[in-house]
Amino acid sequence: MVKVRVPATSANLGPGYDTMGMAFNLYNYVTMEESGTDLSILVQGEGKGDVPLNDDNIVFQAACQVFQEVDYHPKGLKILLENNIPVARGLGSSASIIVGGLMAANIISGEKLDREHLLQLAIKMEGHPDNVAPAFLGGVVVTAGMNEQLKYMKIEPPLGLNAVAAIPDFPLATKTAREAVPKDVSLSDAVFNIGHASLLVAALMKSDFNLLGKVMEDKIHQKYRAPLIPGMEKVFAAAKKAGAISVTLSGAGPTLIAFTLGKEKQIAQAMKDGFAHFNINCRTIYLVPERDGAVVMLK
Helix, strand or coil, rough: CEEEEEEEEEECCCCCCCCCCEEEEEEEEEEEEEECCEEEEEECCCCCCCCCCCCCHHHHHHHHHHHHHHCCCCEEEEEEEEEECCCCCCHHHHHHHHHHHHHHHHCCCCCCCHHHHHHHHHHHCCCCHHHHHHHHHHEEEEEEEEEHHEEEEECCCCCCCEEEEEEECCCCCHHHHHHCCCCCCCCCHHHHHHHHHHHHHHHHCCCCCHHHHHHHCCCCHHHHHHHHHHCHHHHHHHHHHHHCCCCEEEECCCCCCEEEEECCCHHHHHHHHHCCCCCCCCCEECEEEEECCCEEEEE
């Protein structure tokens, strides 16, 4: 029996569209073992009743990717998913279970694939690296390229930097959110994001919170997704007024994430009140950066 813990992630961090992500201390757990001759899947927590329990299950599909790579043929599999990461809310739920499925299957089949190989498989399944890379590695991960051309660097999050996630009570499919973003952007908007993303990396590496509060701005995806999340700009403003150093859309949304150095209770309430003004209920979660990424709990 193998059990893997994988963290939630917030992708983009404002200007780093499809290239940056940070891991946080909210986890999904994947337990897998060879058992019997059939596939058995049990889901607890988030997504129960919605997650497929057959061979359409993404954890099973991730496991099959590994088994195919190493020519391993289990007779039967028993999978338990203990999900704490909200589904379709922009916190990397799919990335977490892909990573968990790959890691668990790799151990079951003899640990023949190294982490780099597993990361490439995860990116191929997810379609972009900004969630799966920090889910695997922890911390903040900056990426460029795809598949065999992927280049990345892990950055340790600055000590003292925390976050409040405001999670609206409606889902937003990643496909829908991605379709809202134009395929072409203006040169001025591209230059804006390149500059801000570059300074964001510098701010994180130098623990420069003053700079960090100024550079998590974006012009190529958030404004196009705003109509899908009523009140987004108002909640941004309310969180900053309450003391957040910066606020961004978490991944494809609809979760909004405020980066904090304190005053988390006040910031959480301000974000709740901001959404309530638009008749949207939300829950808030206090988050701390996860530095280690995916961890094998049992094998």
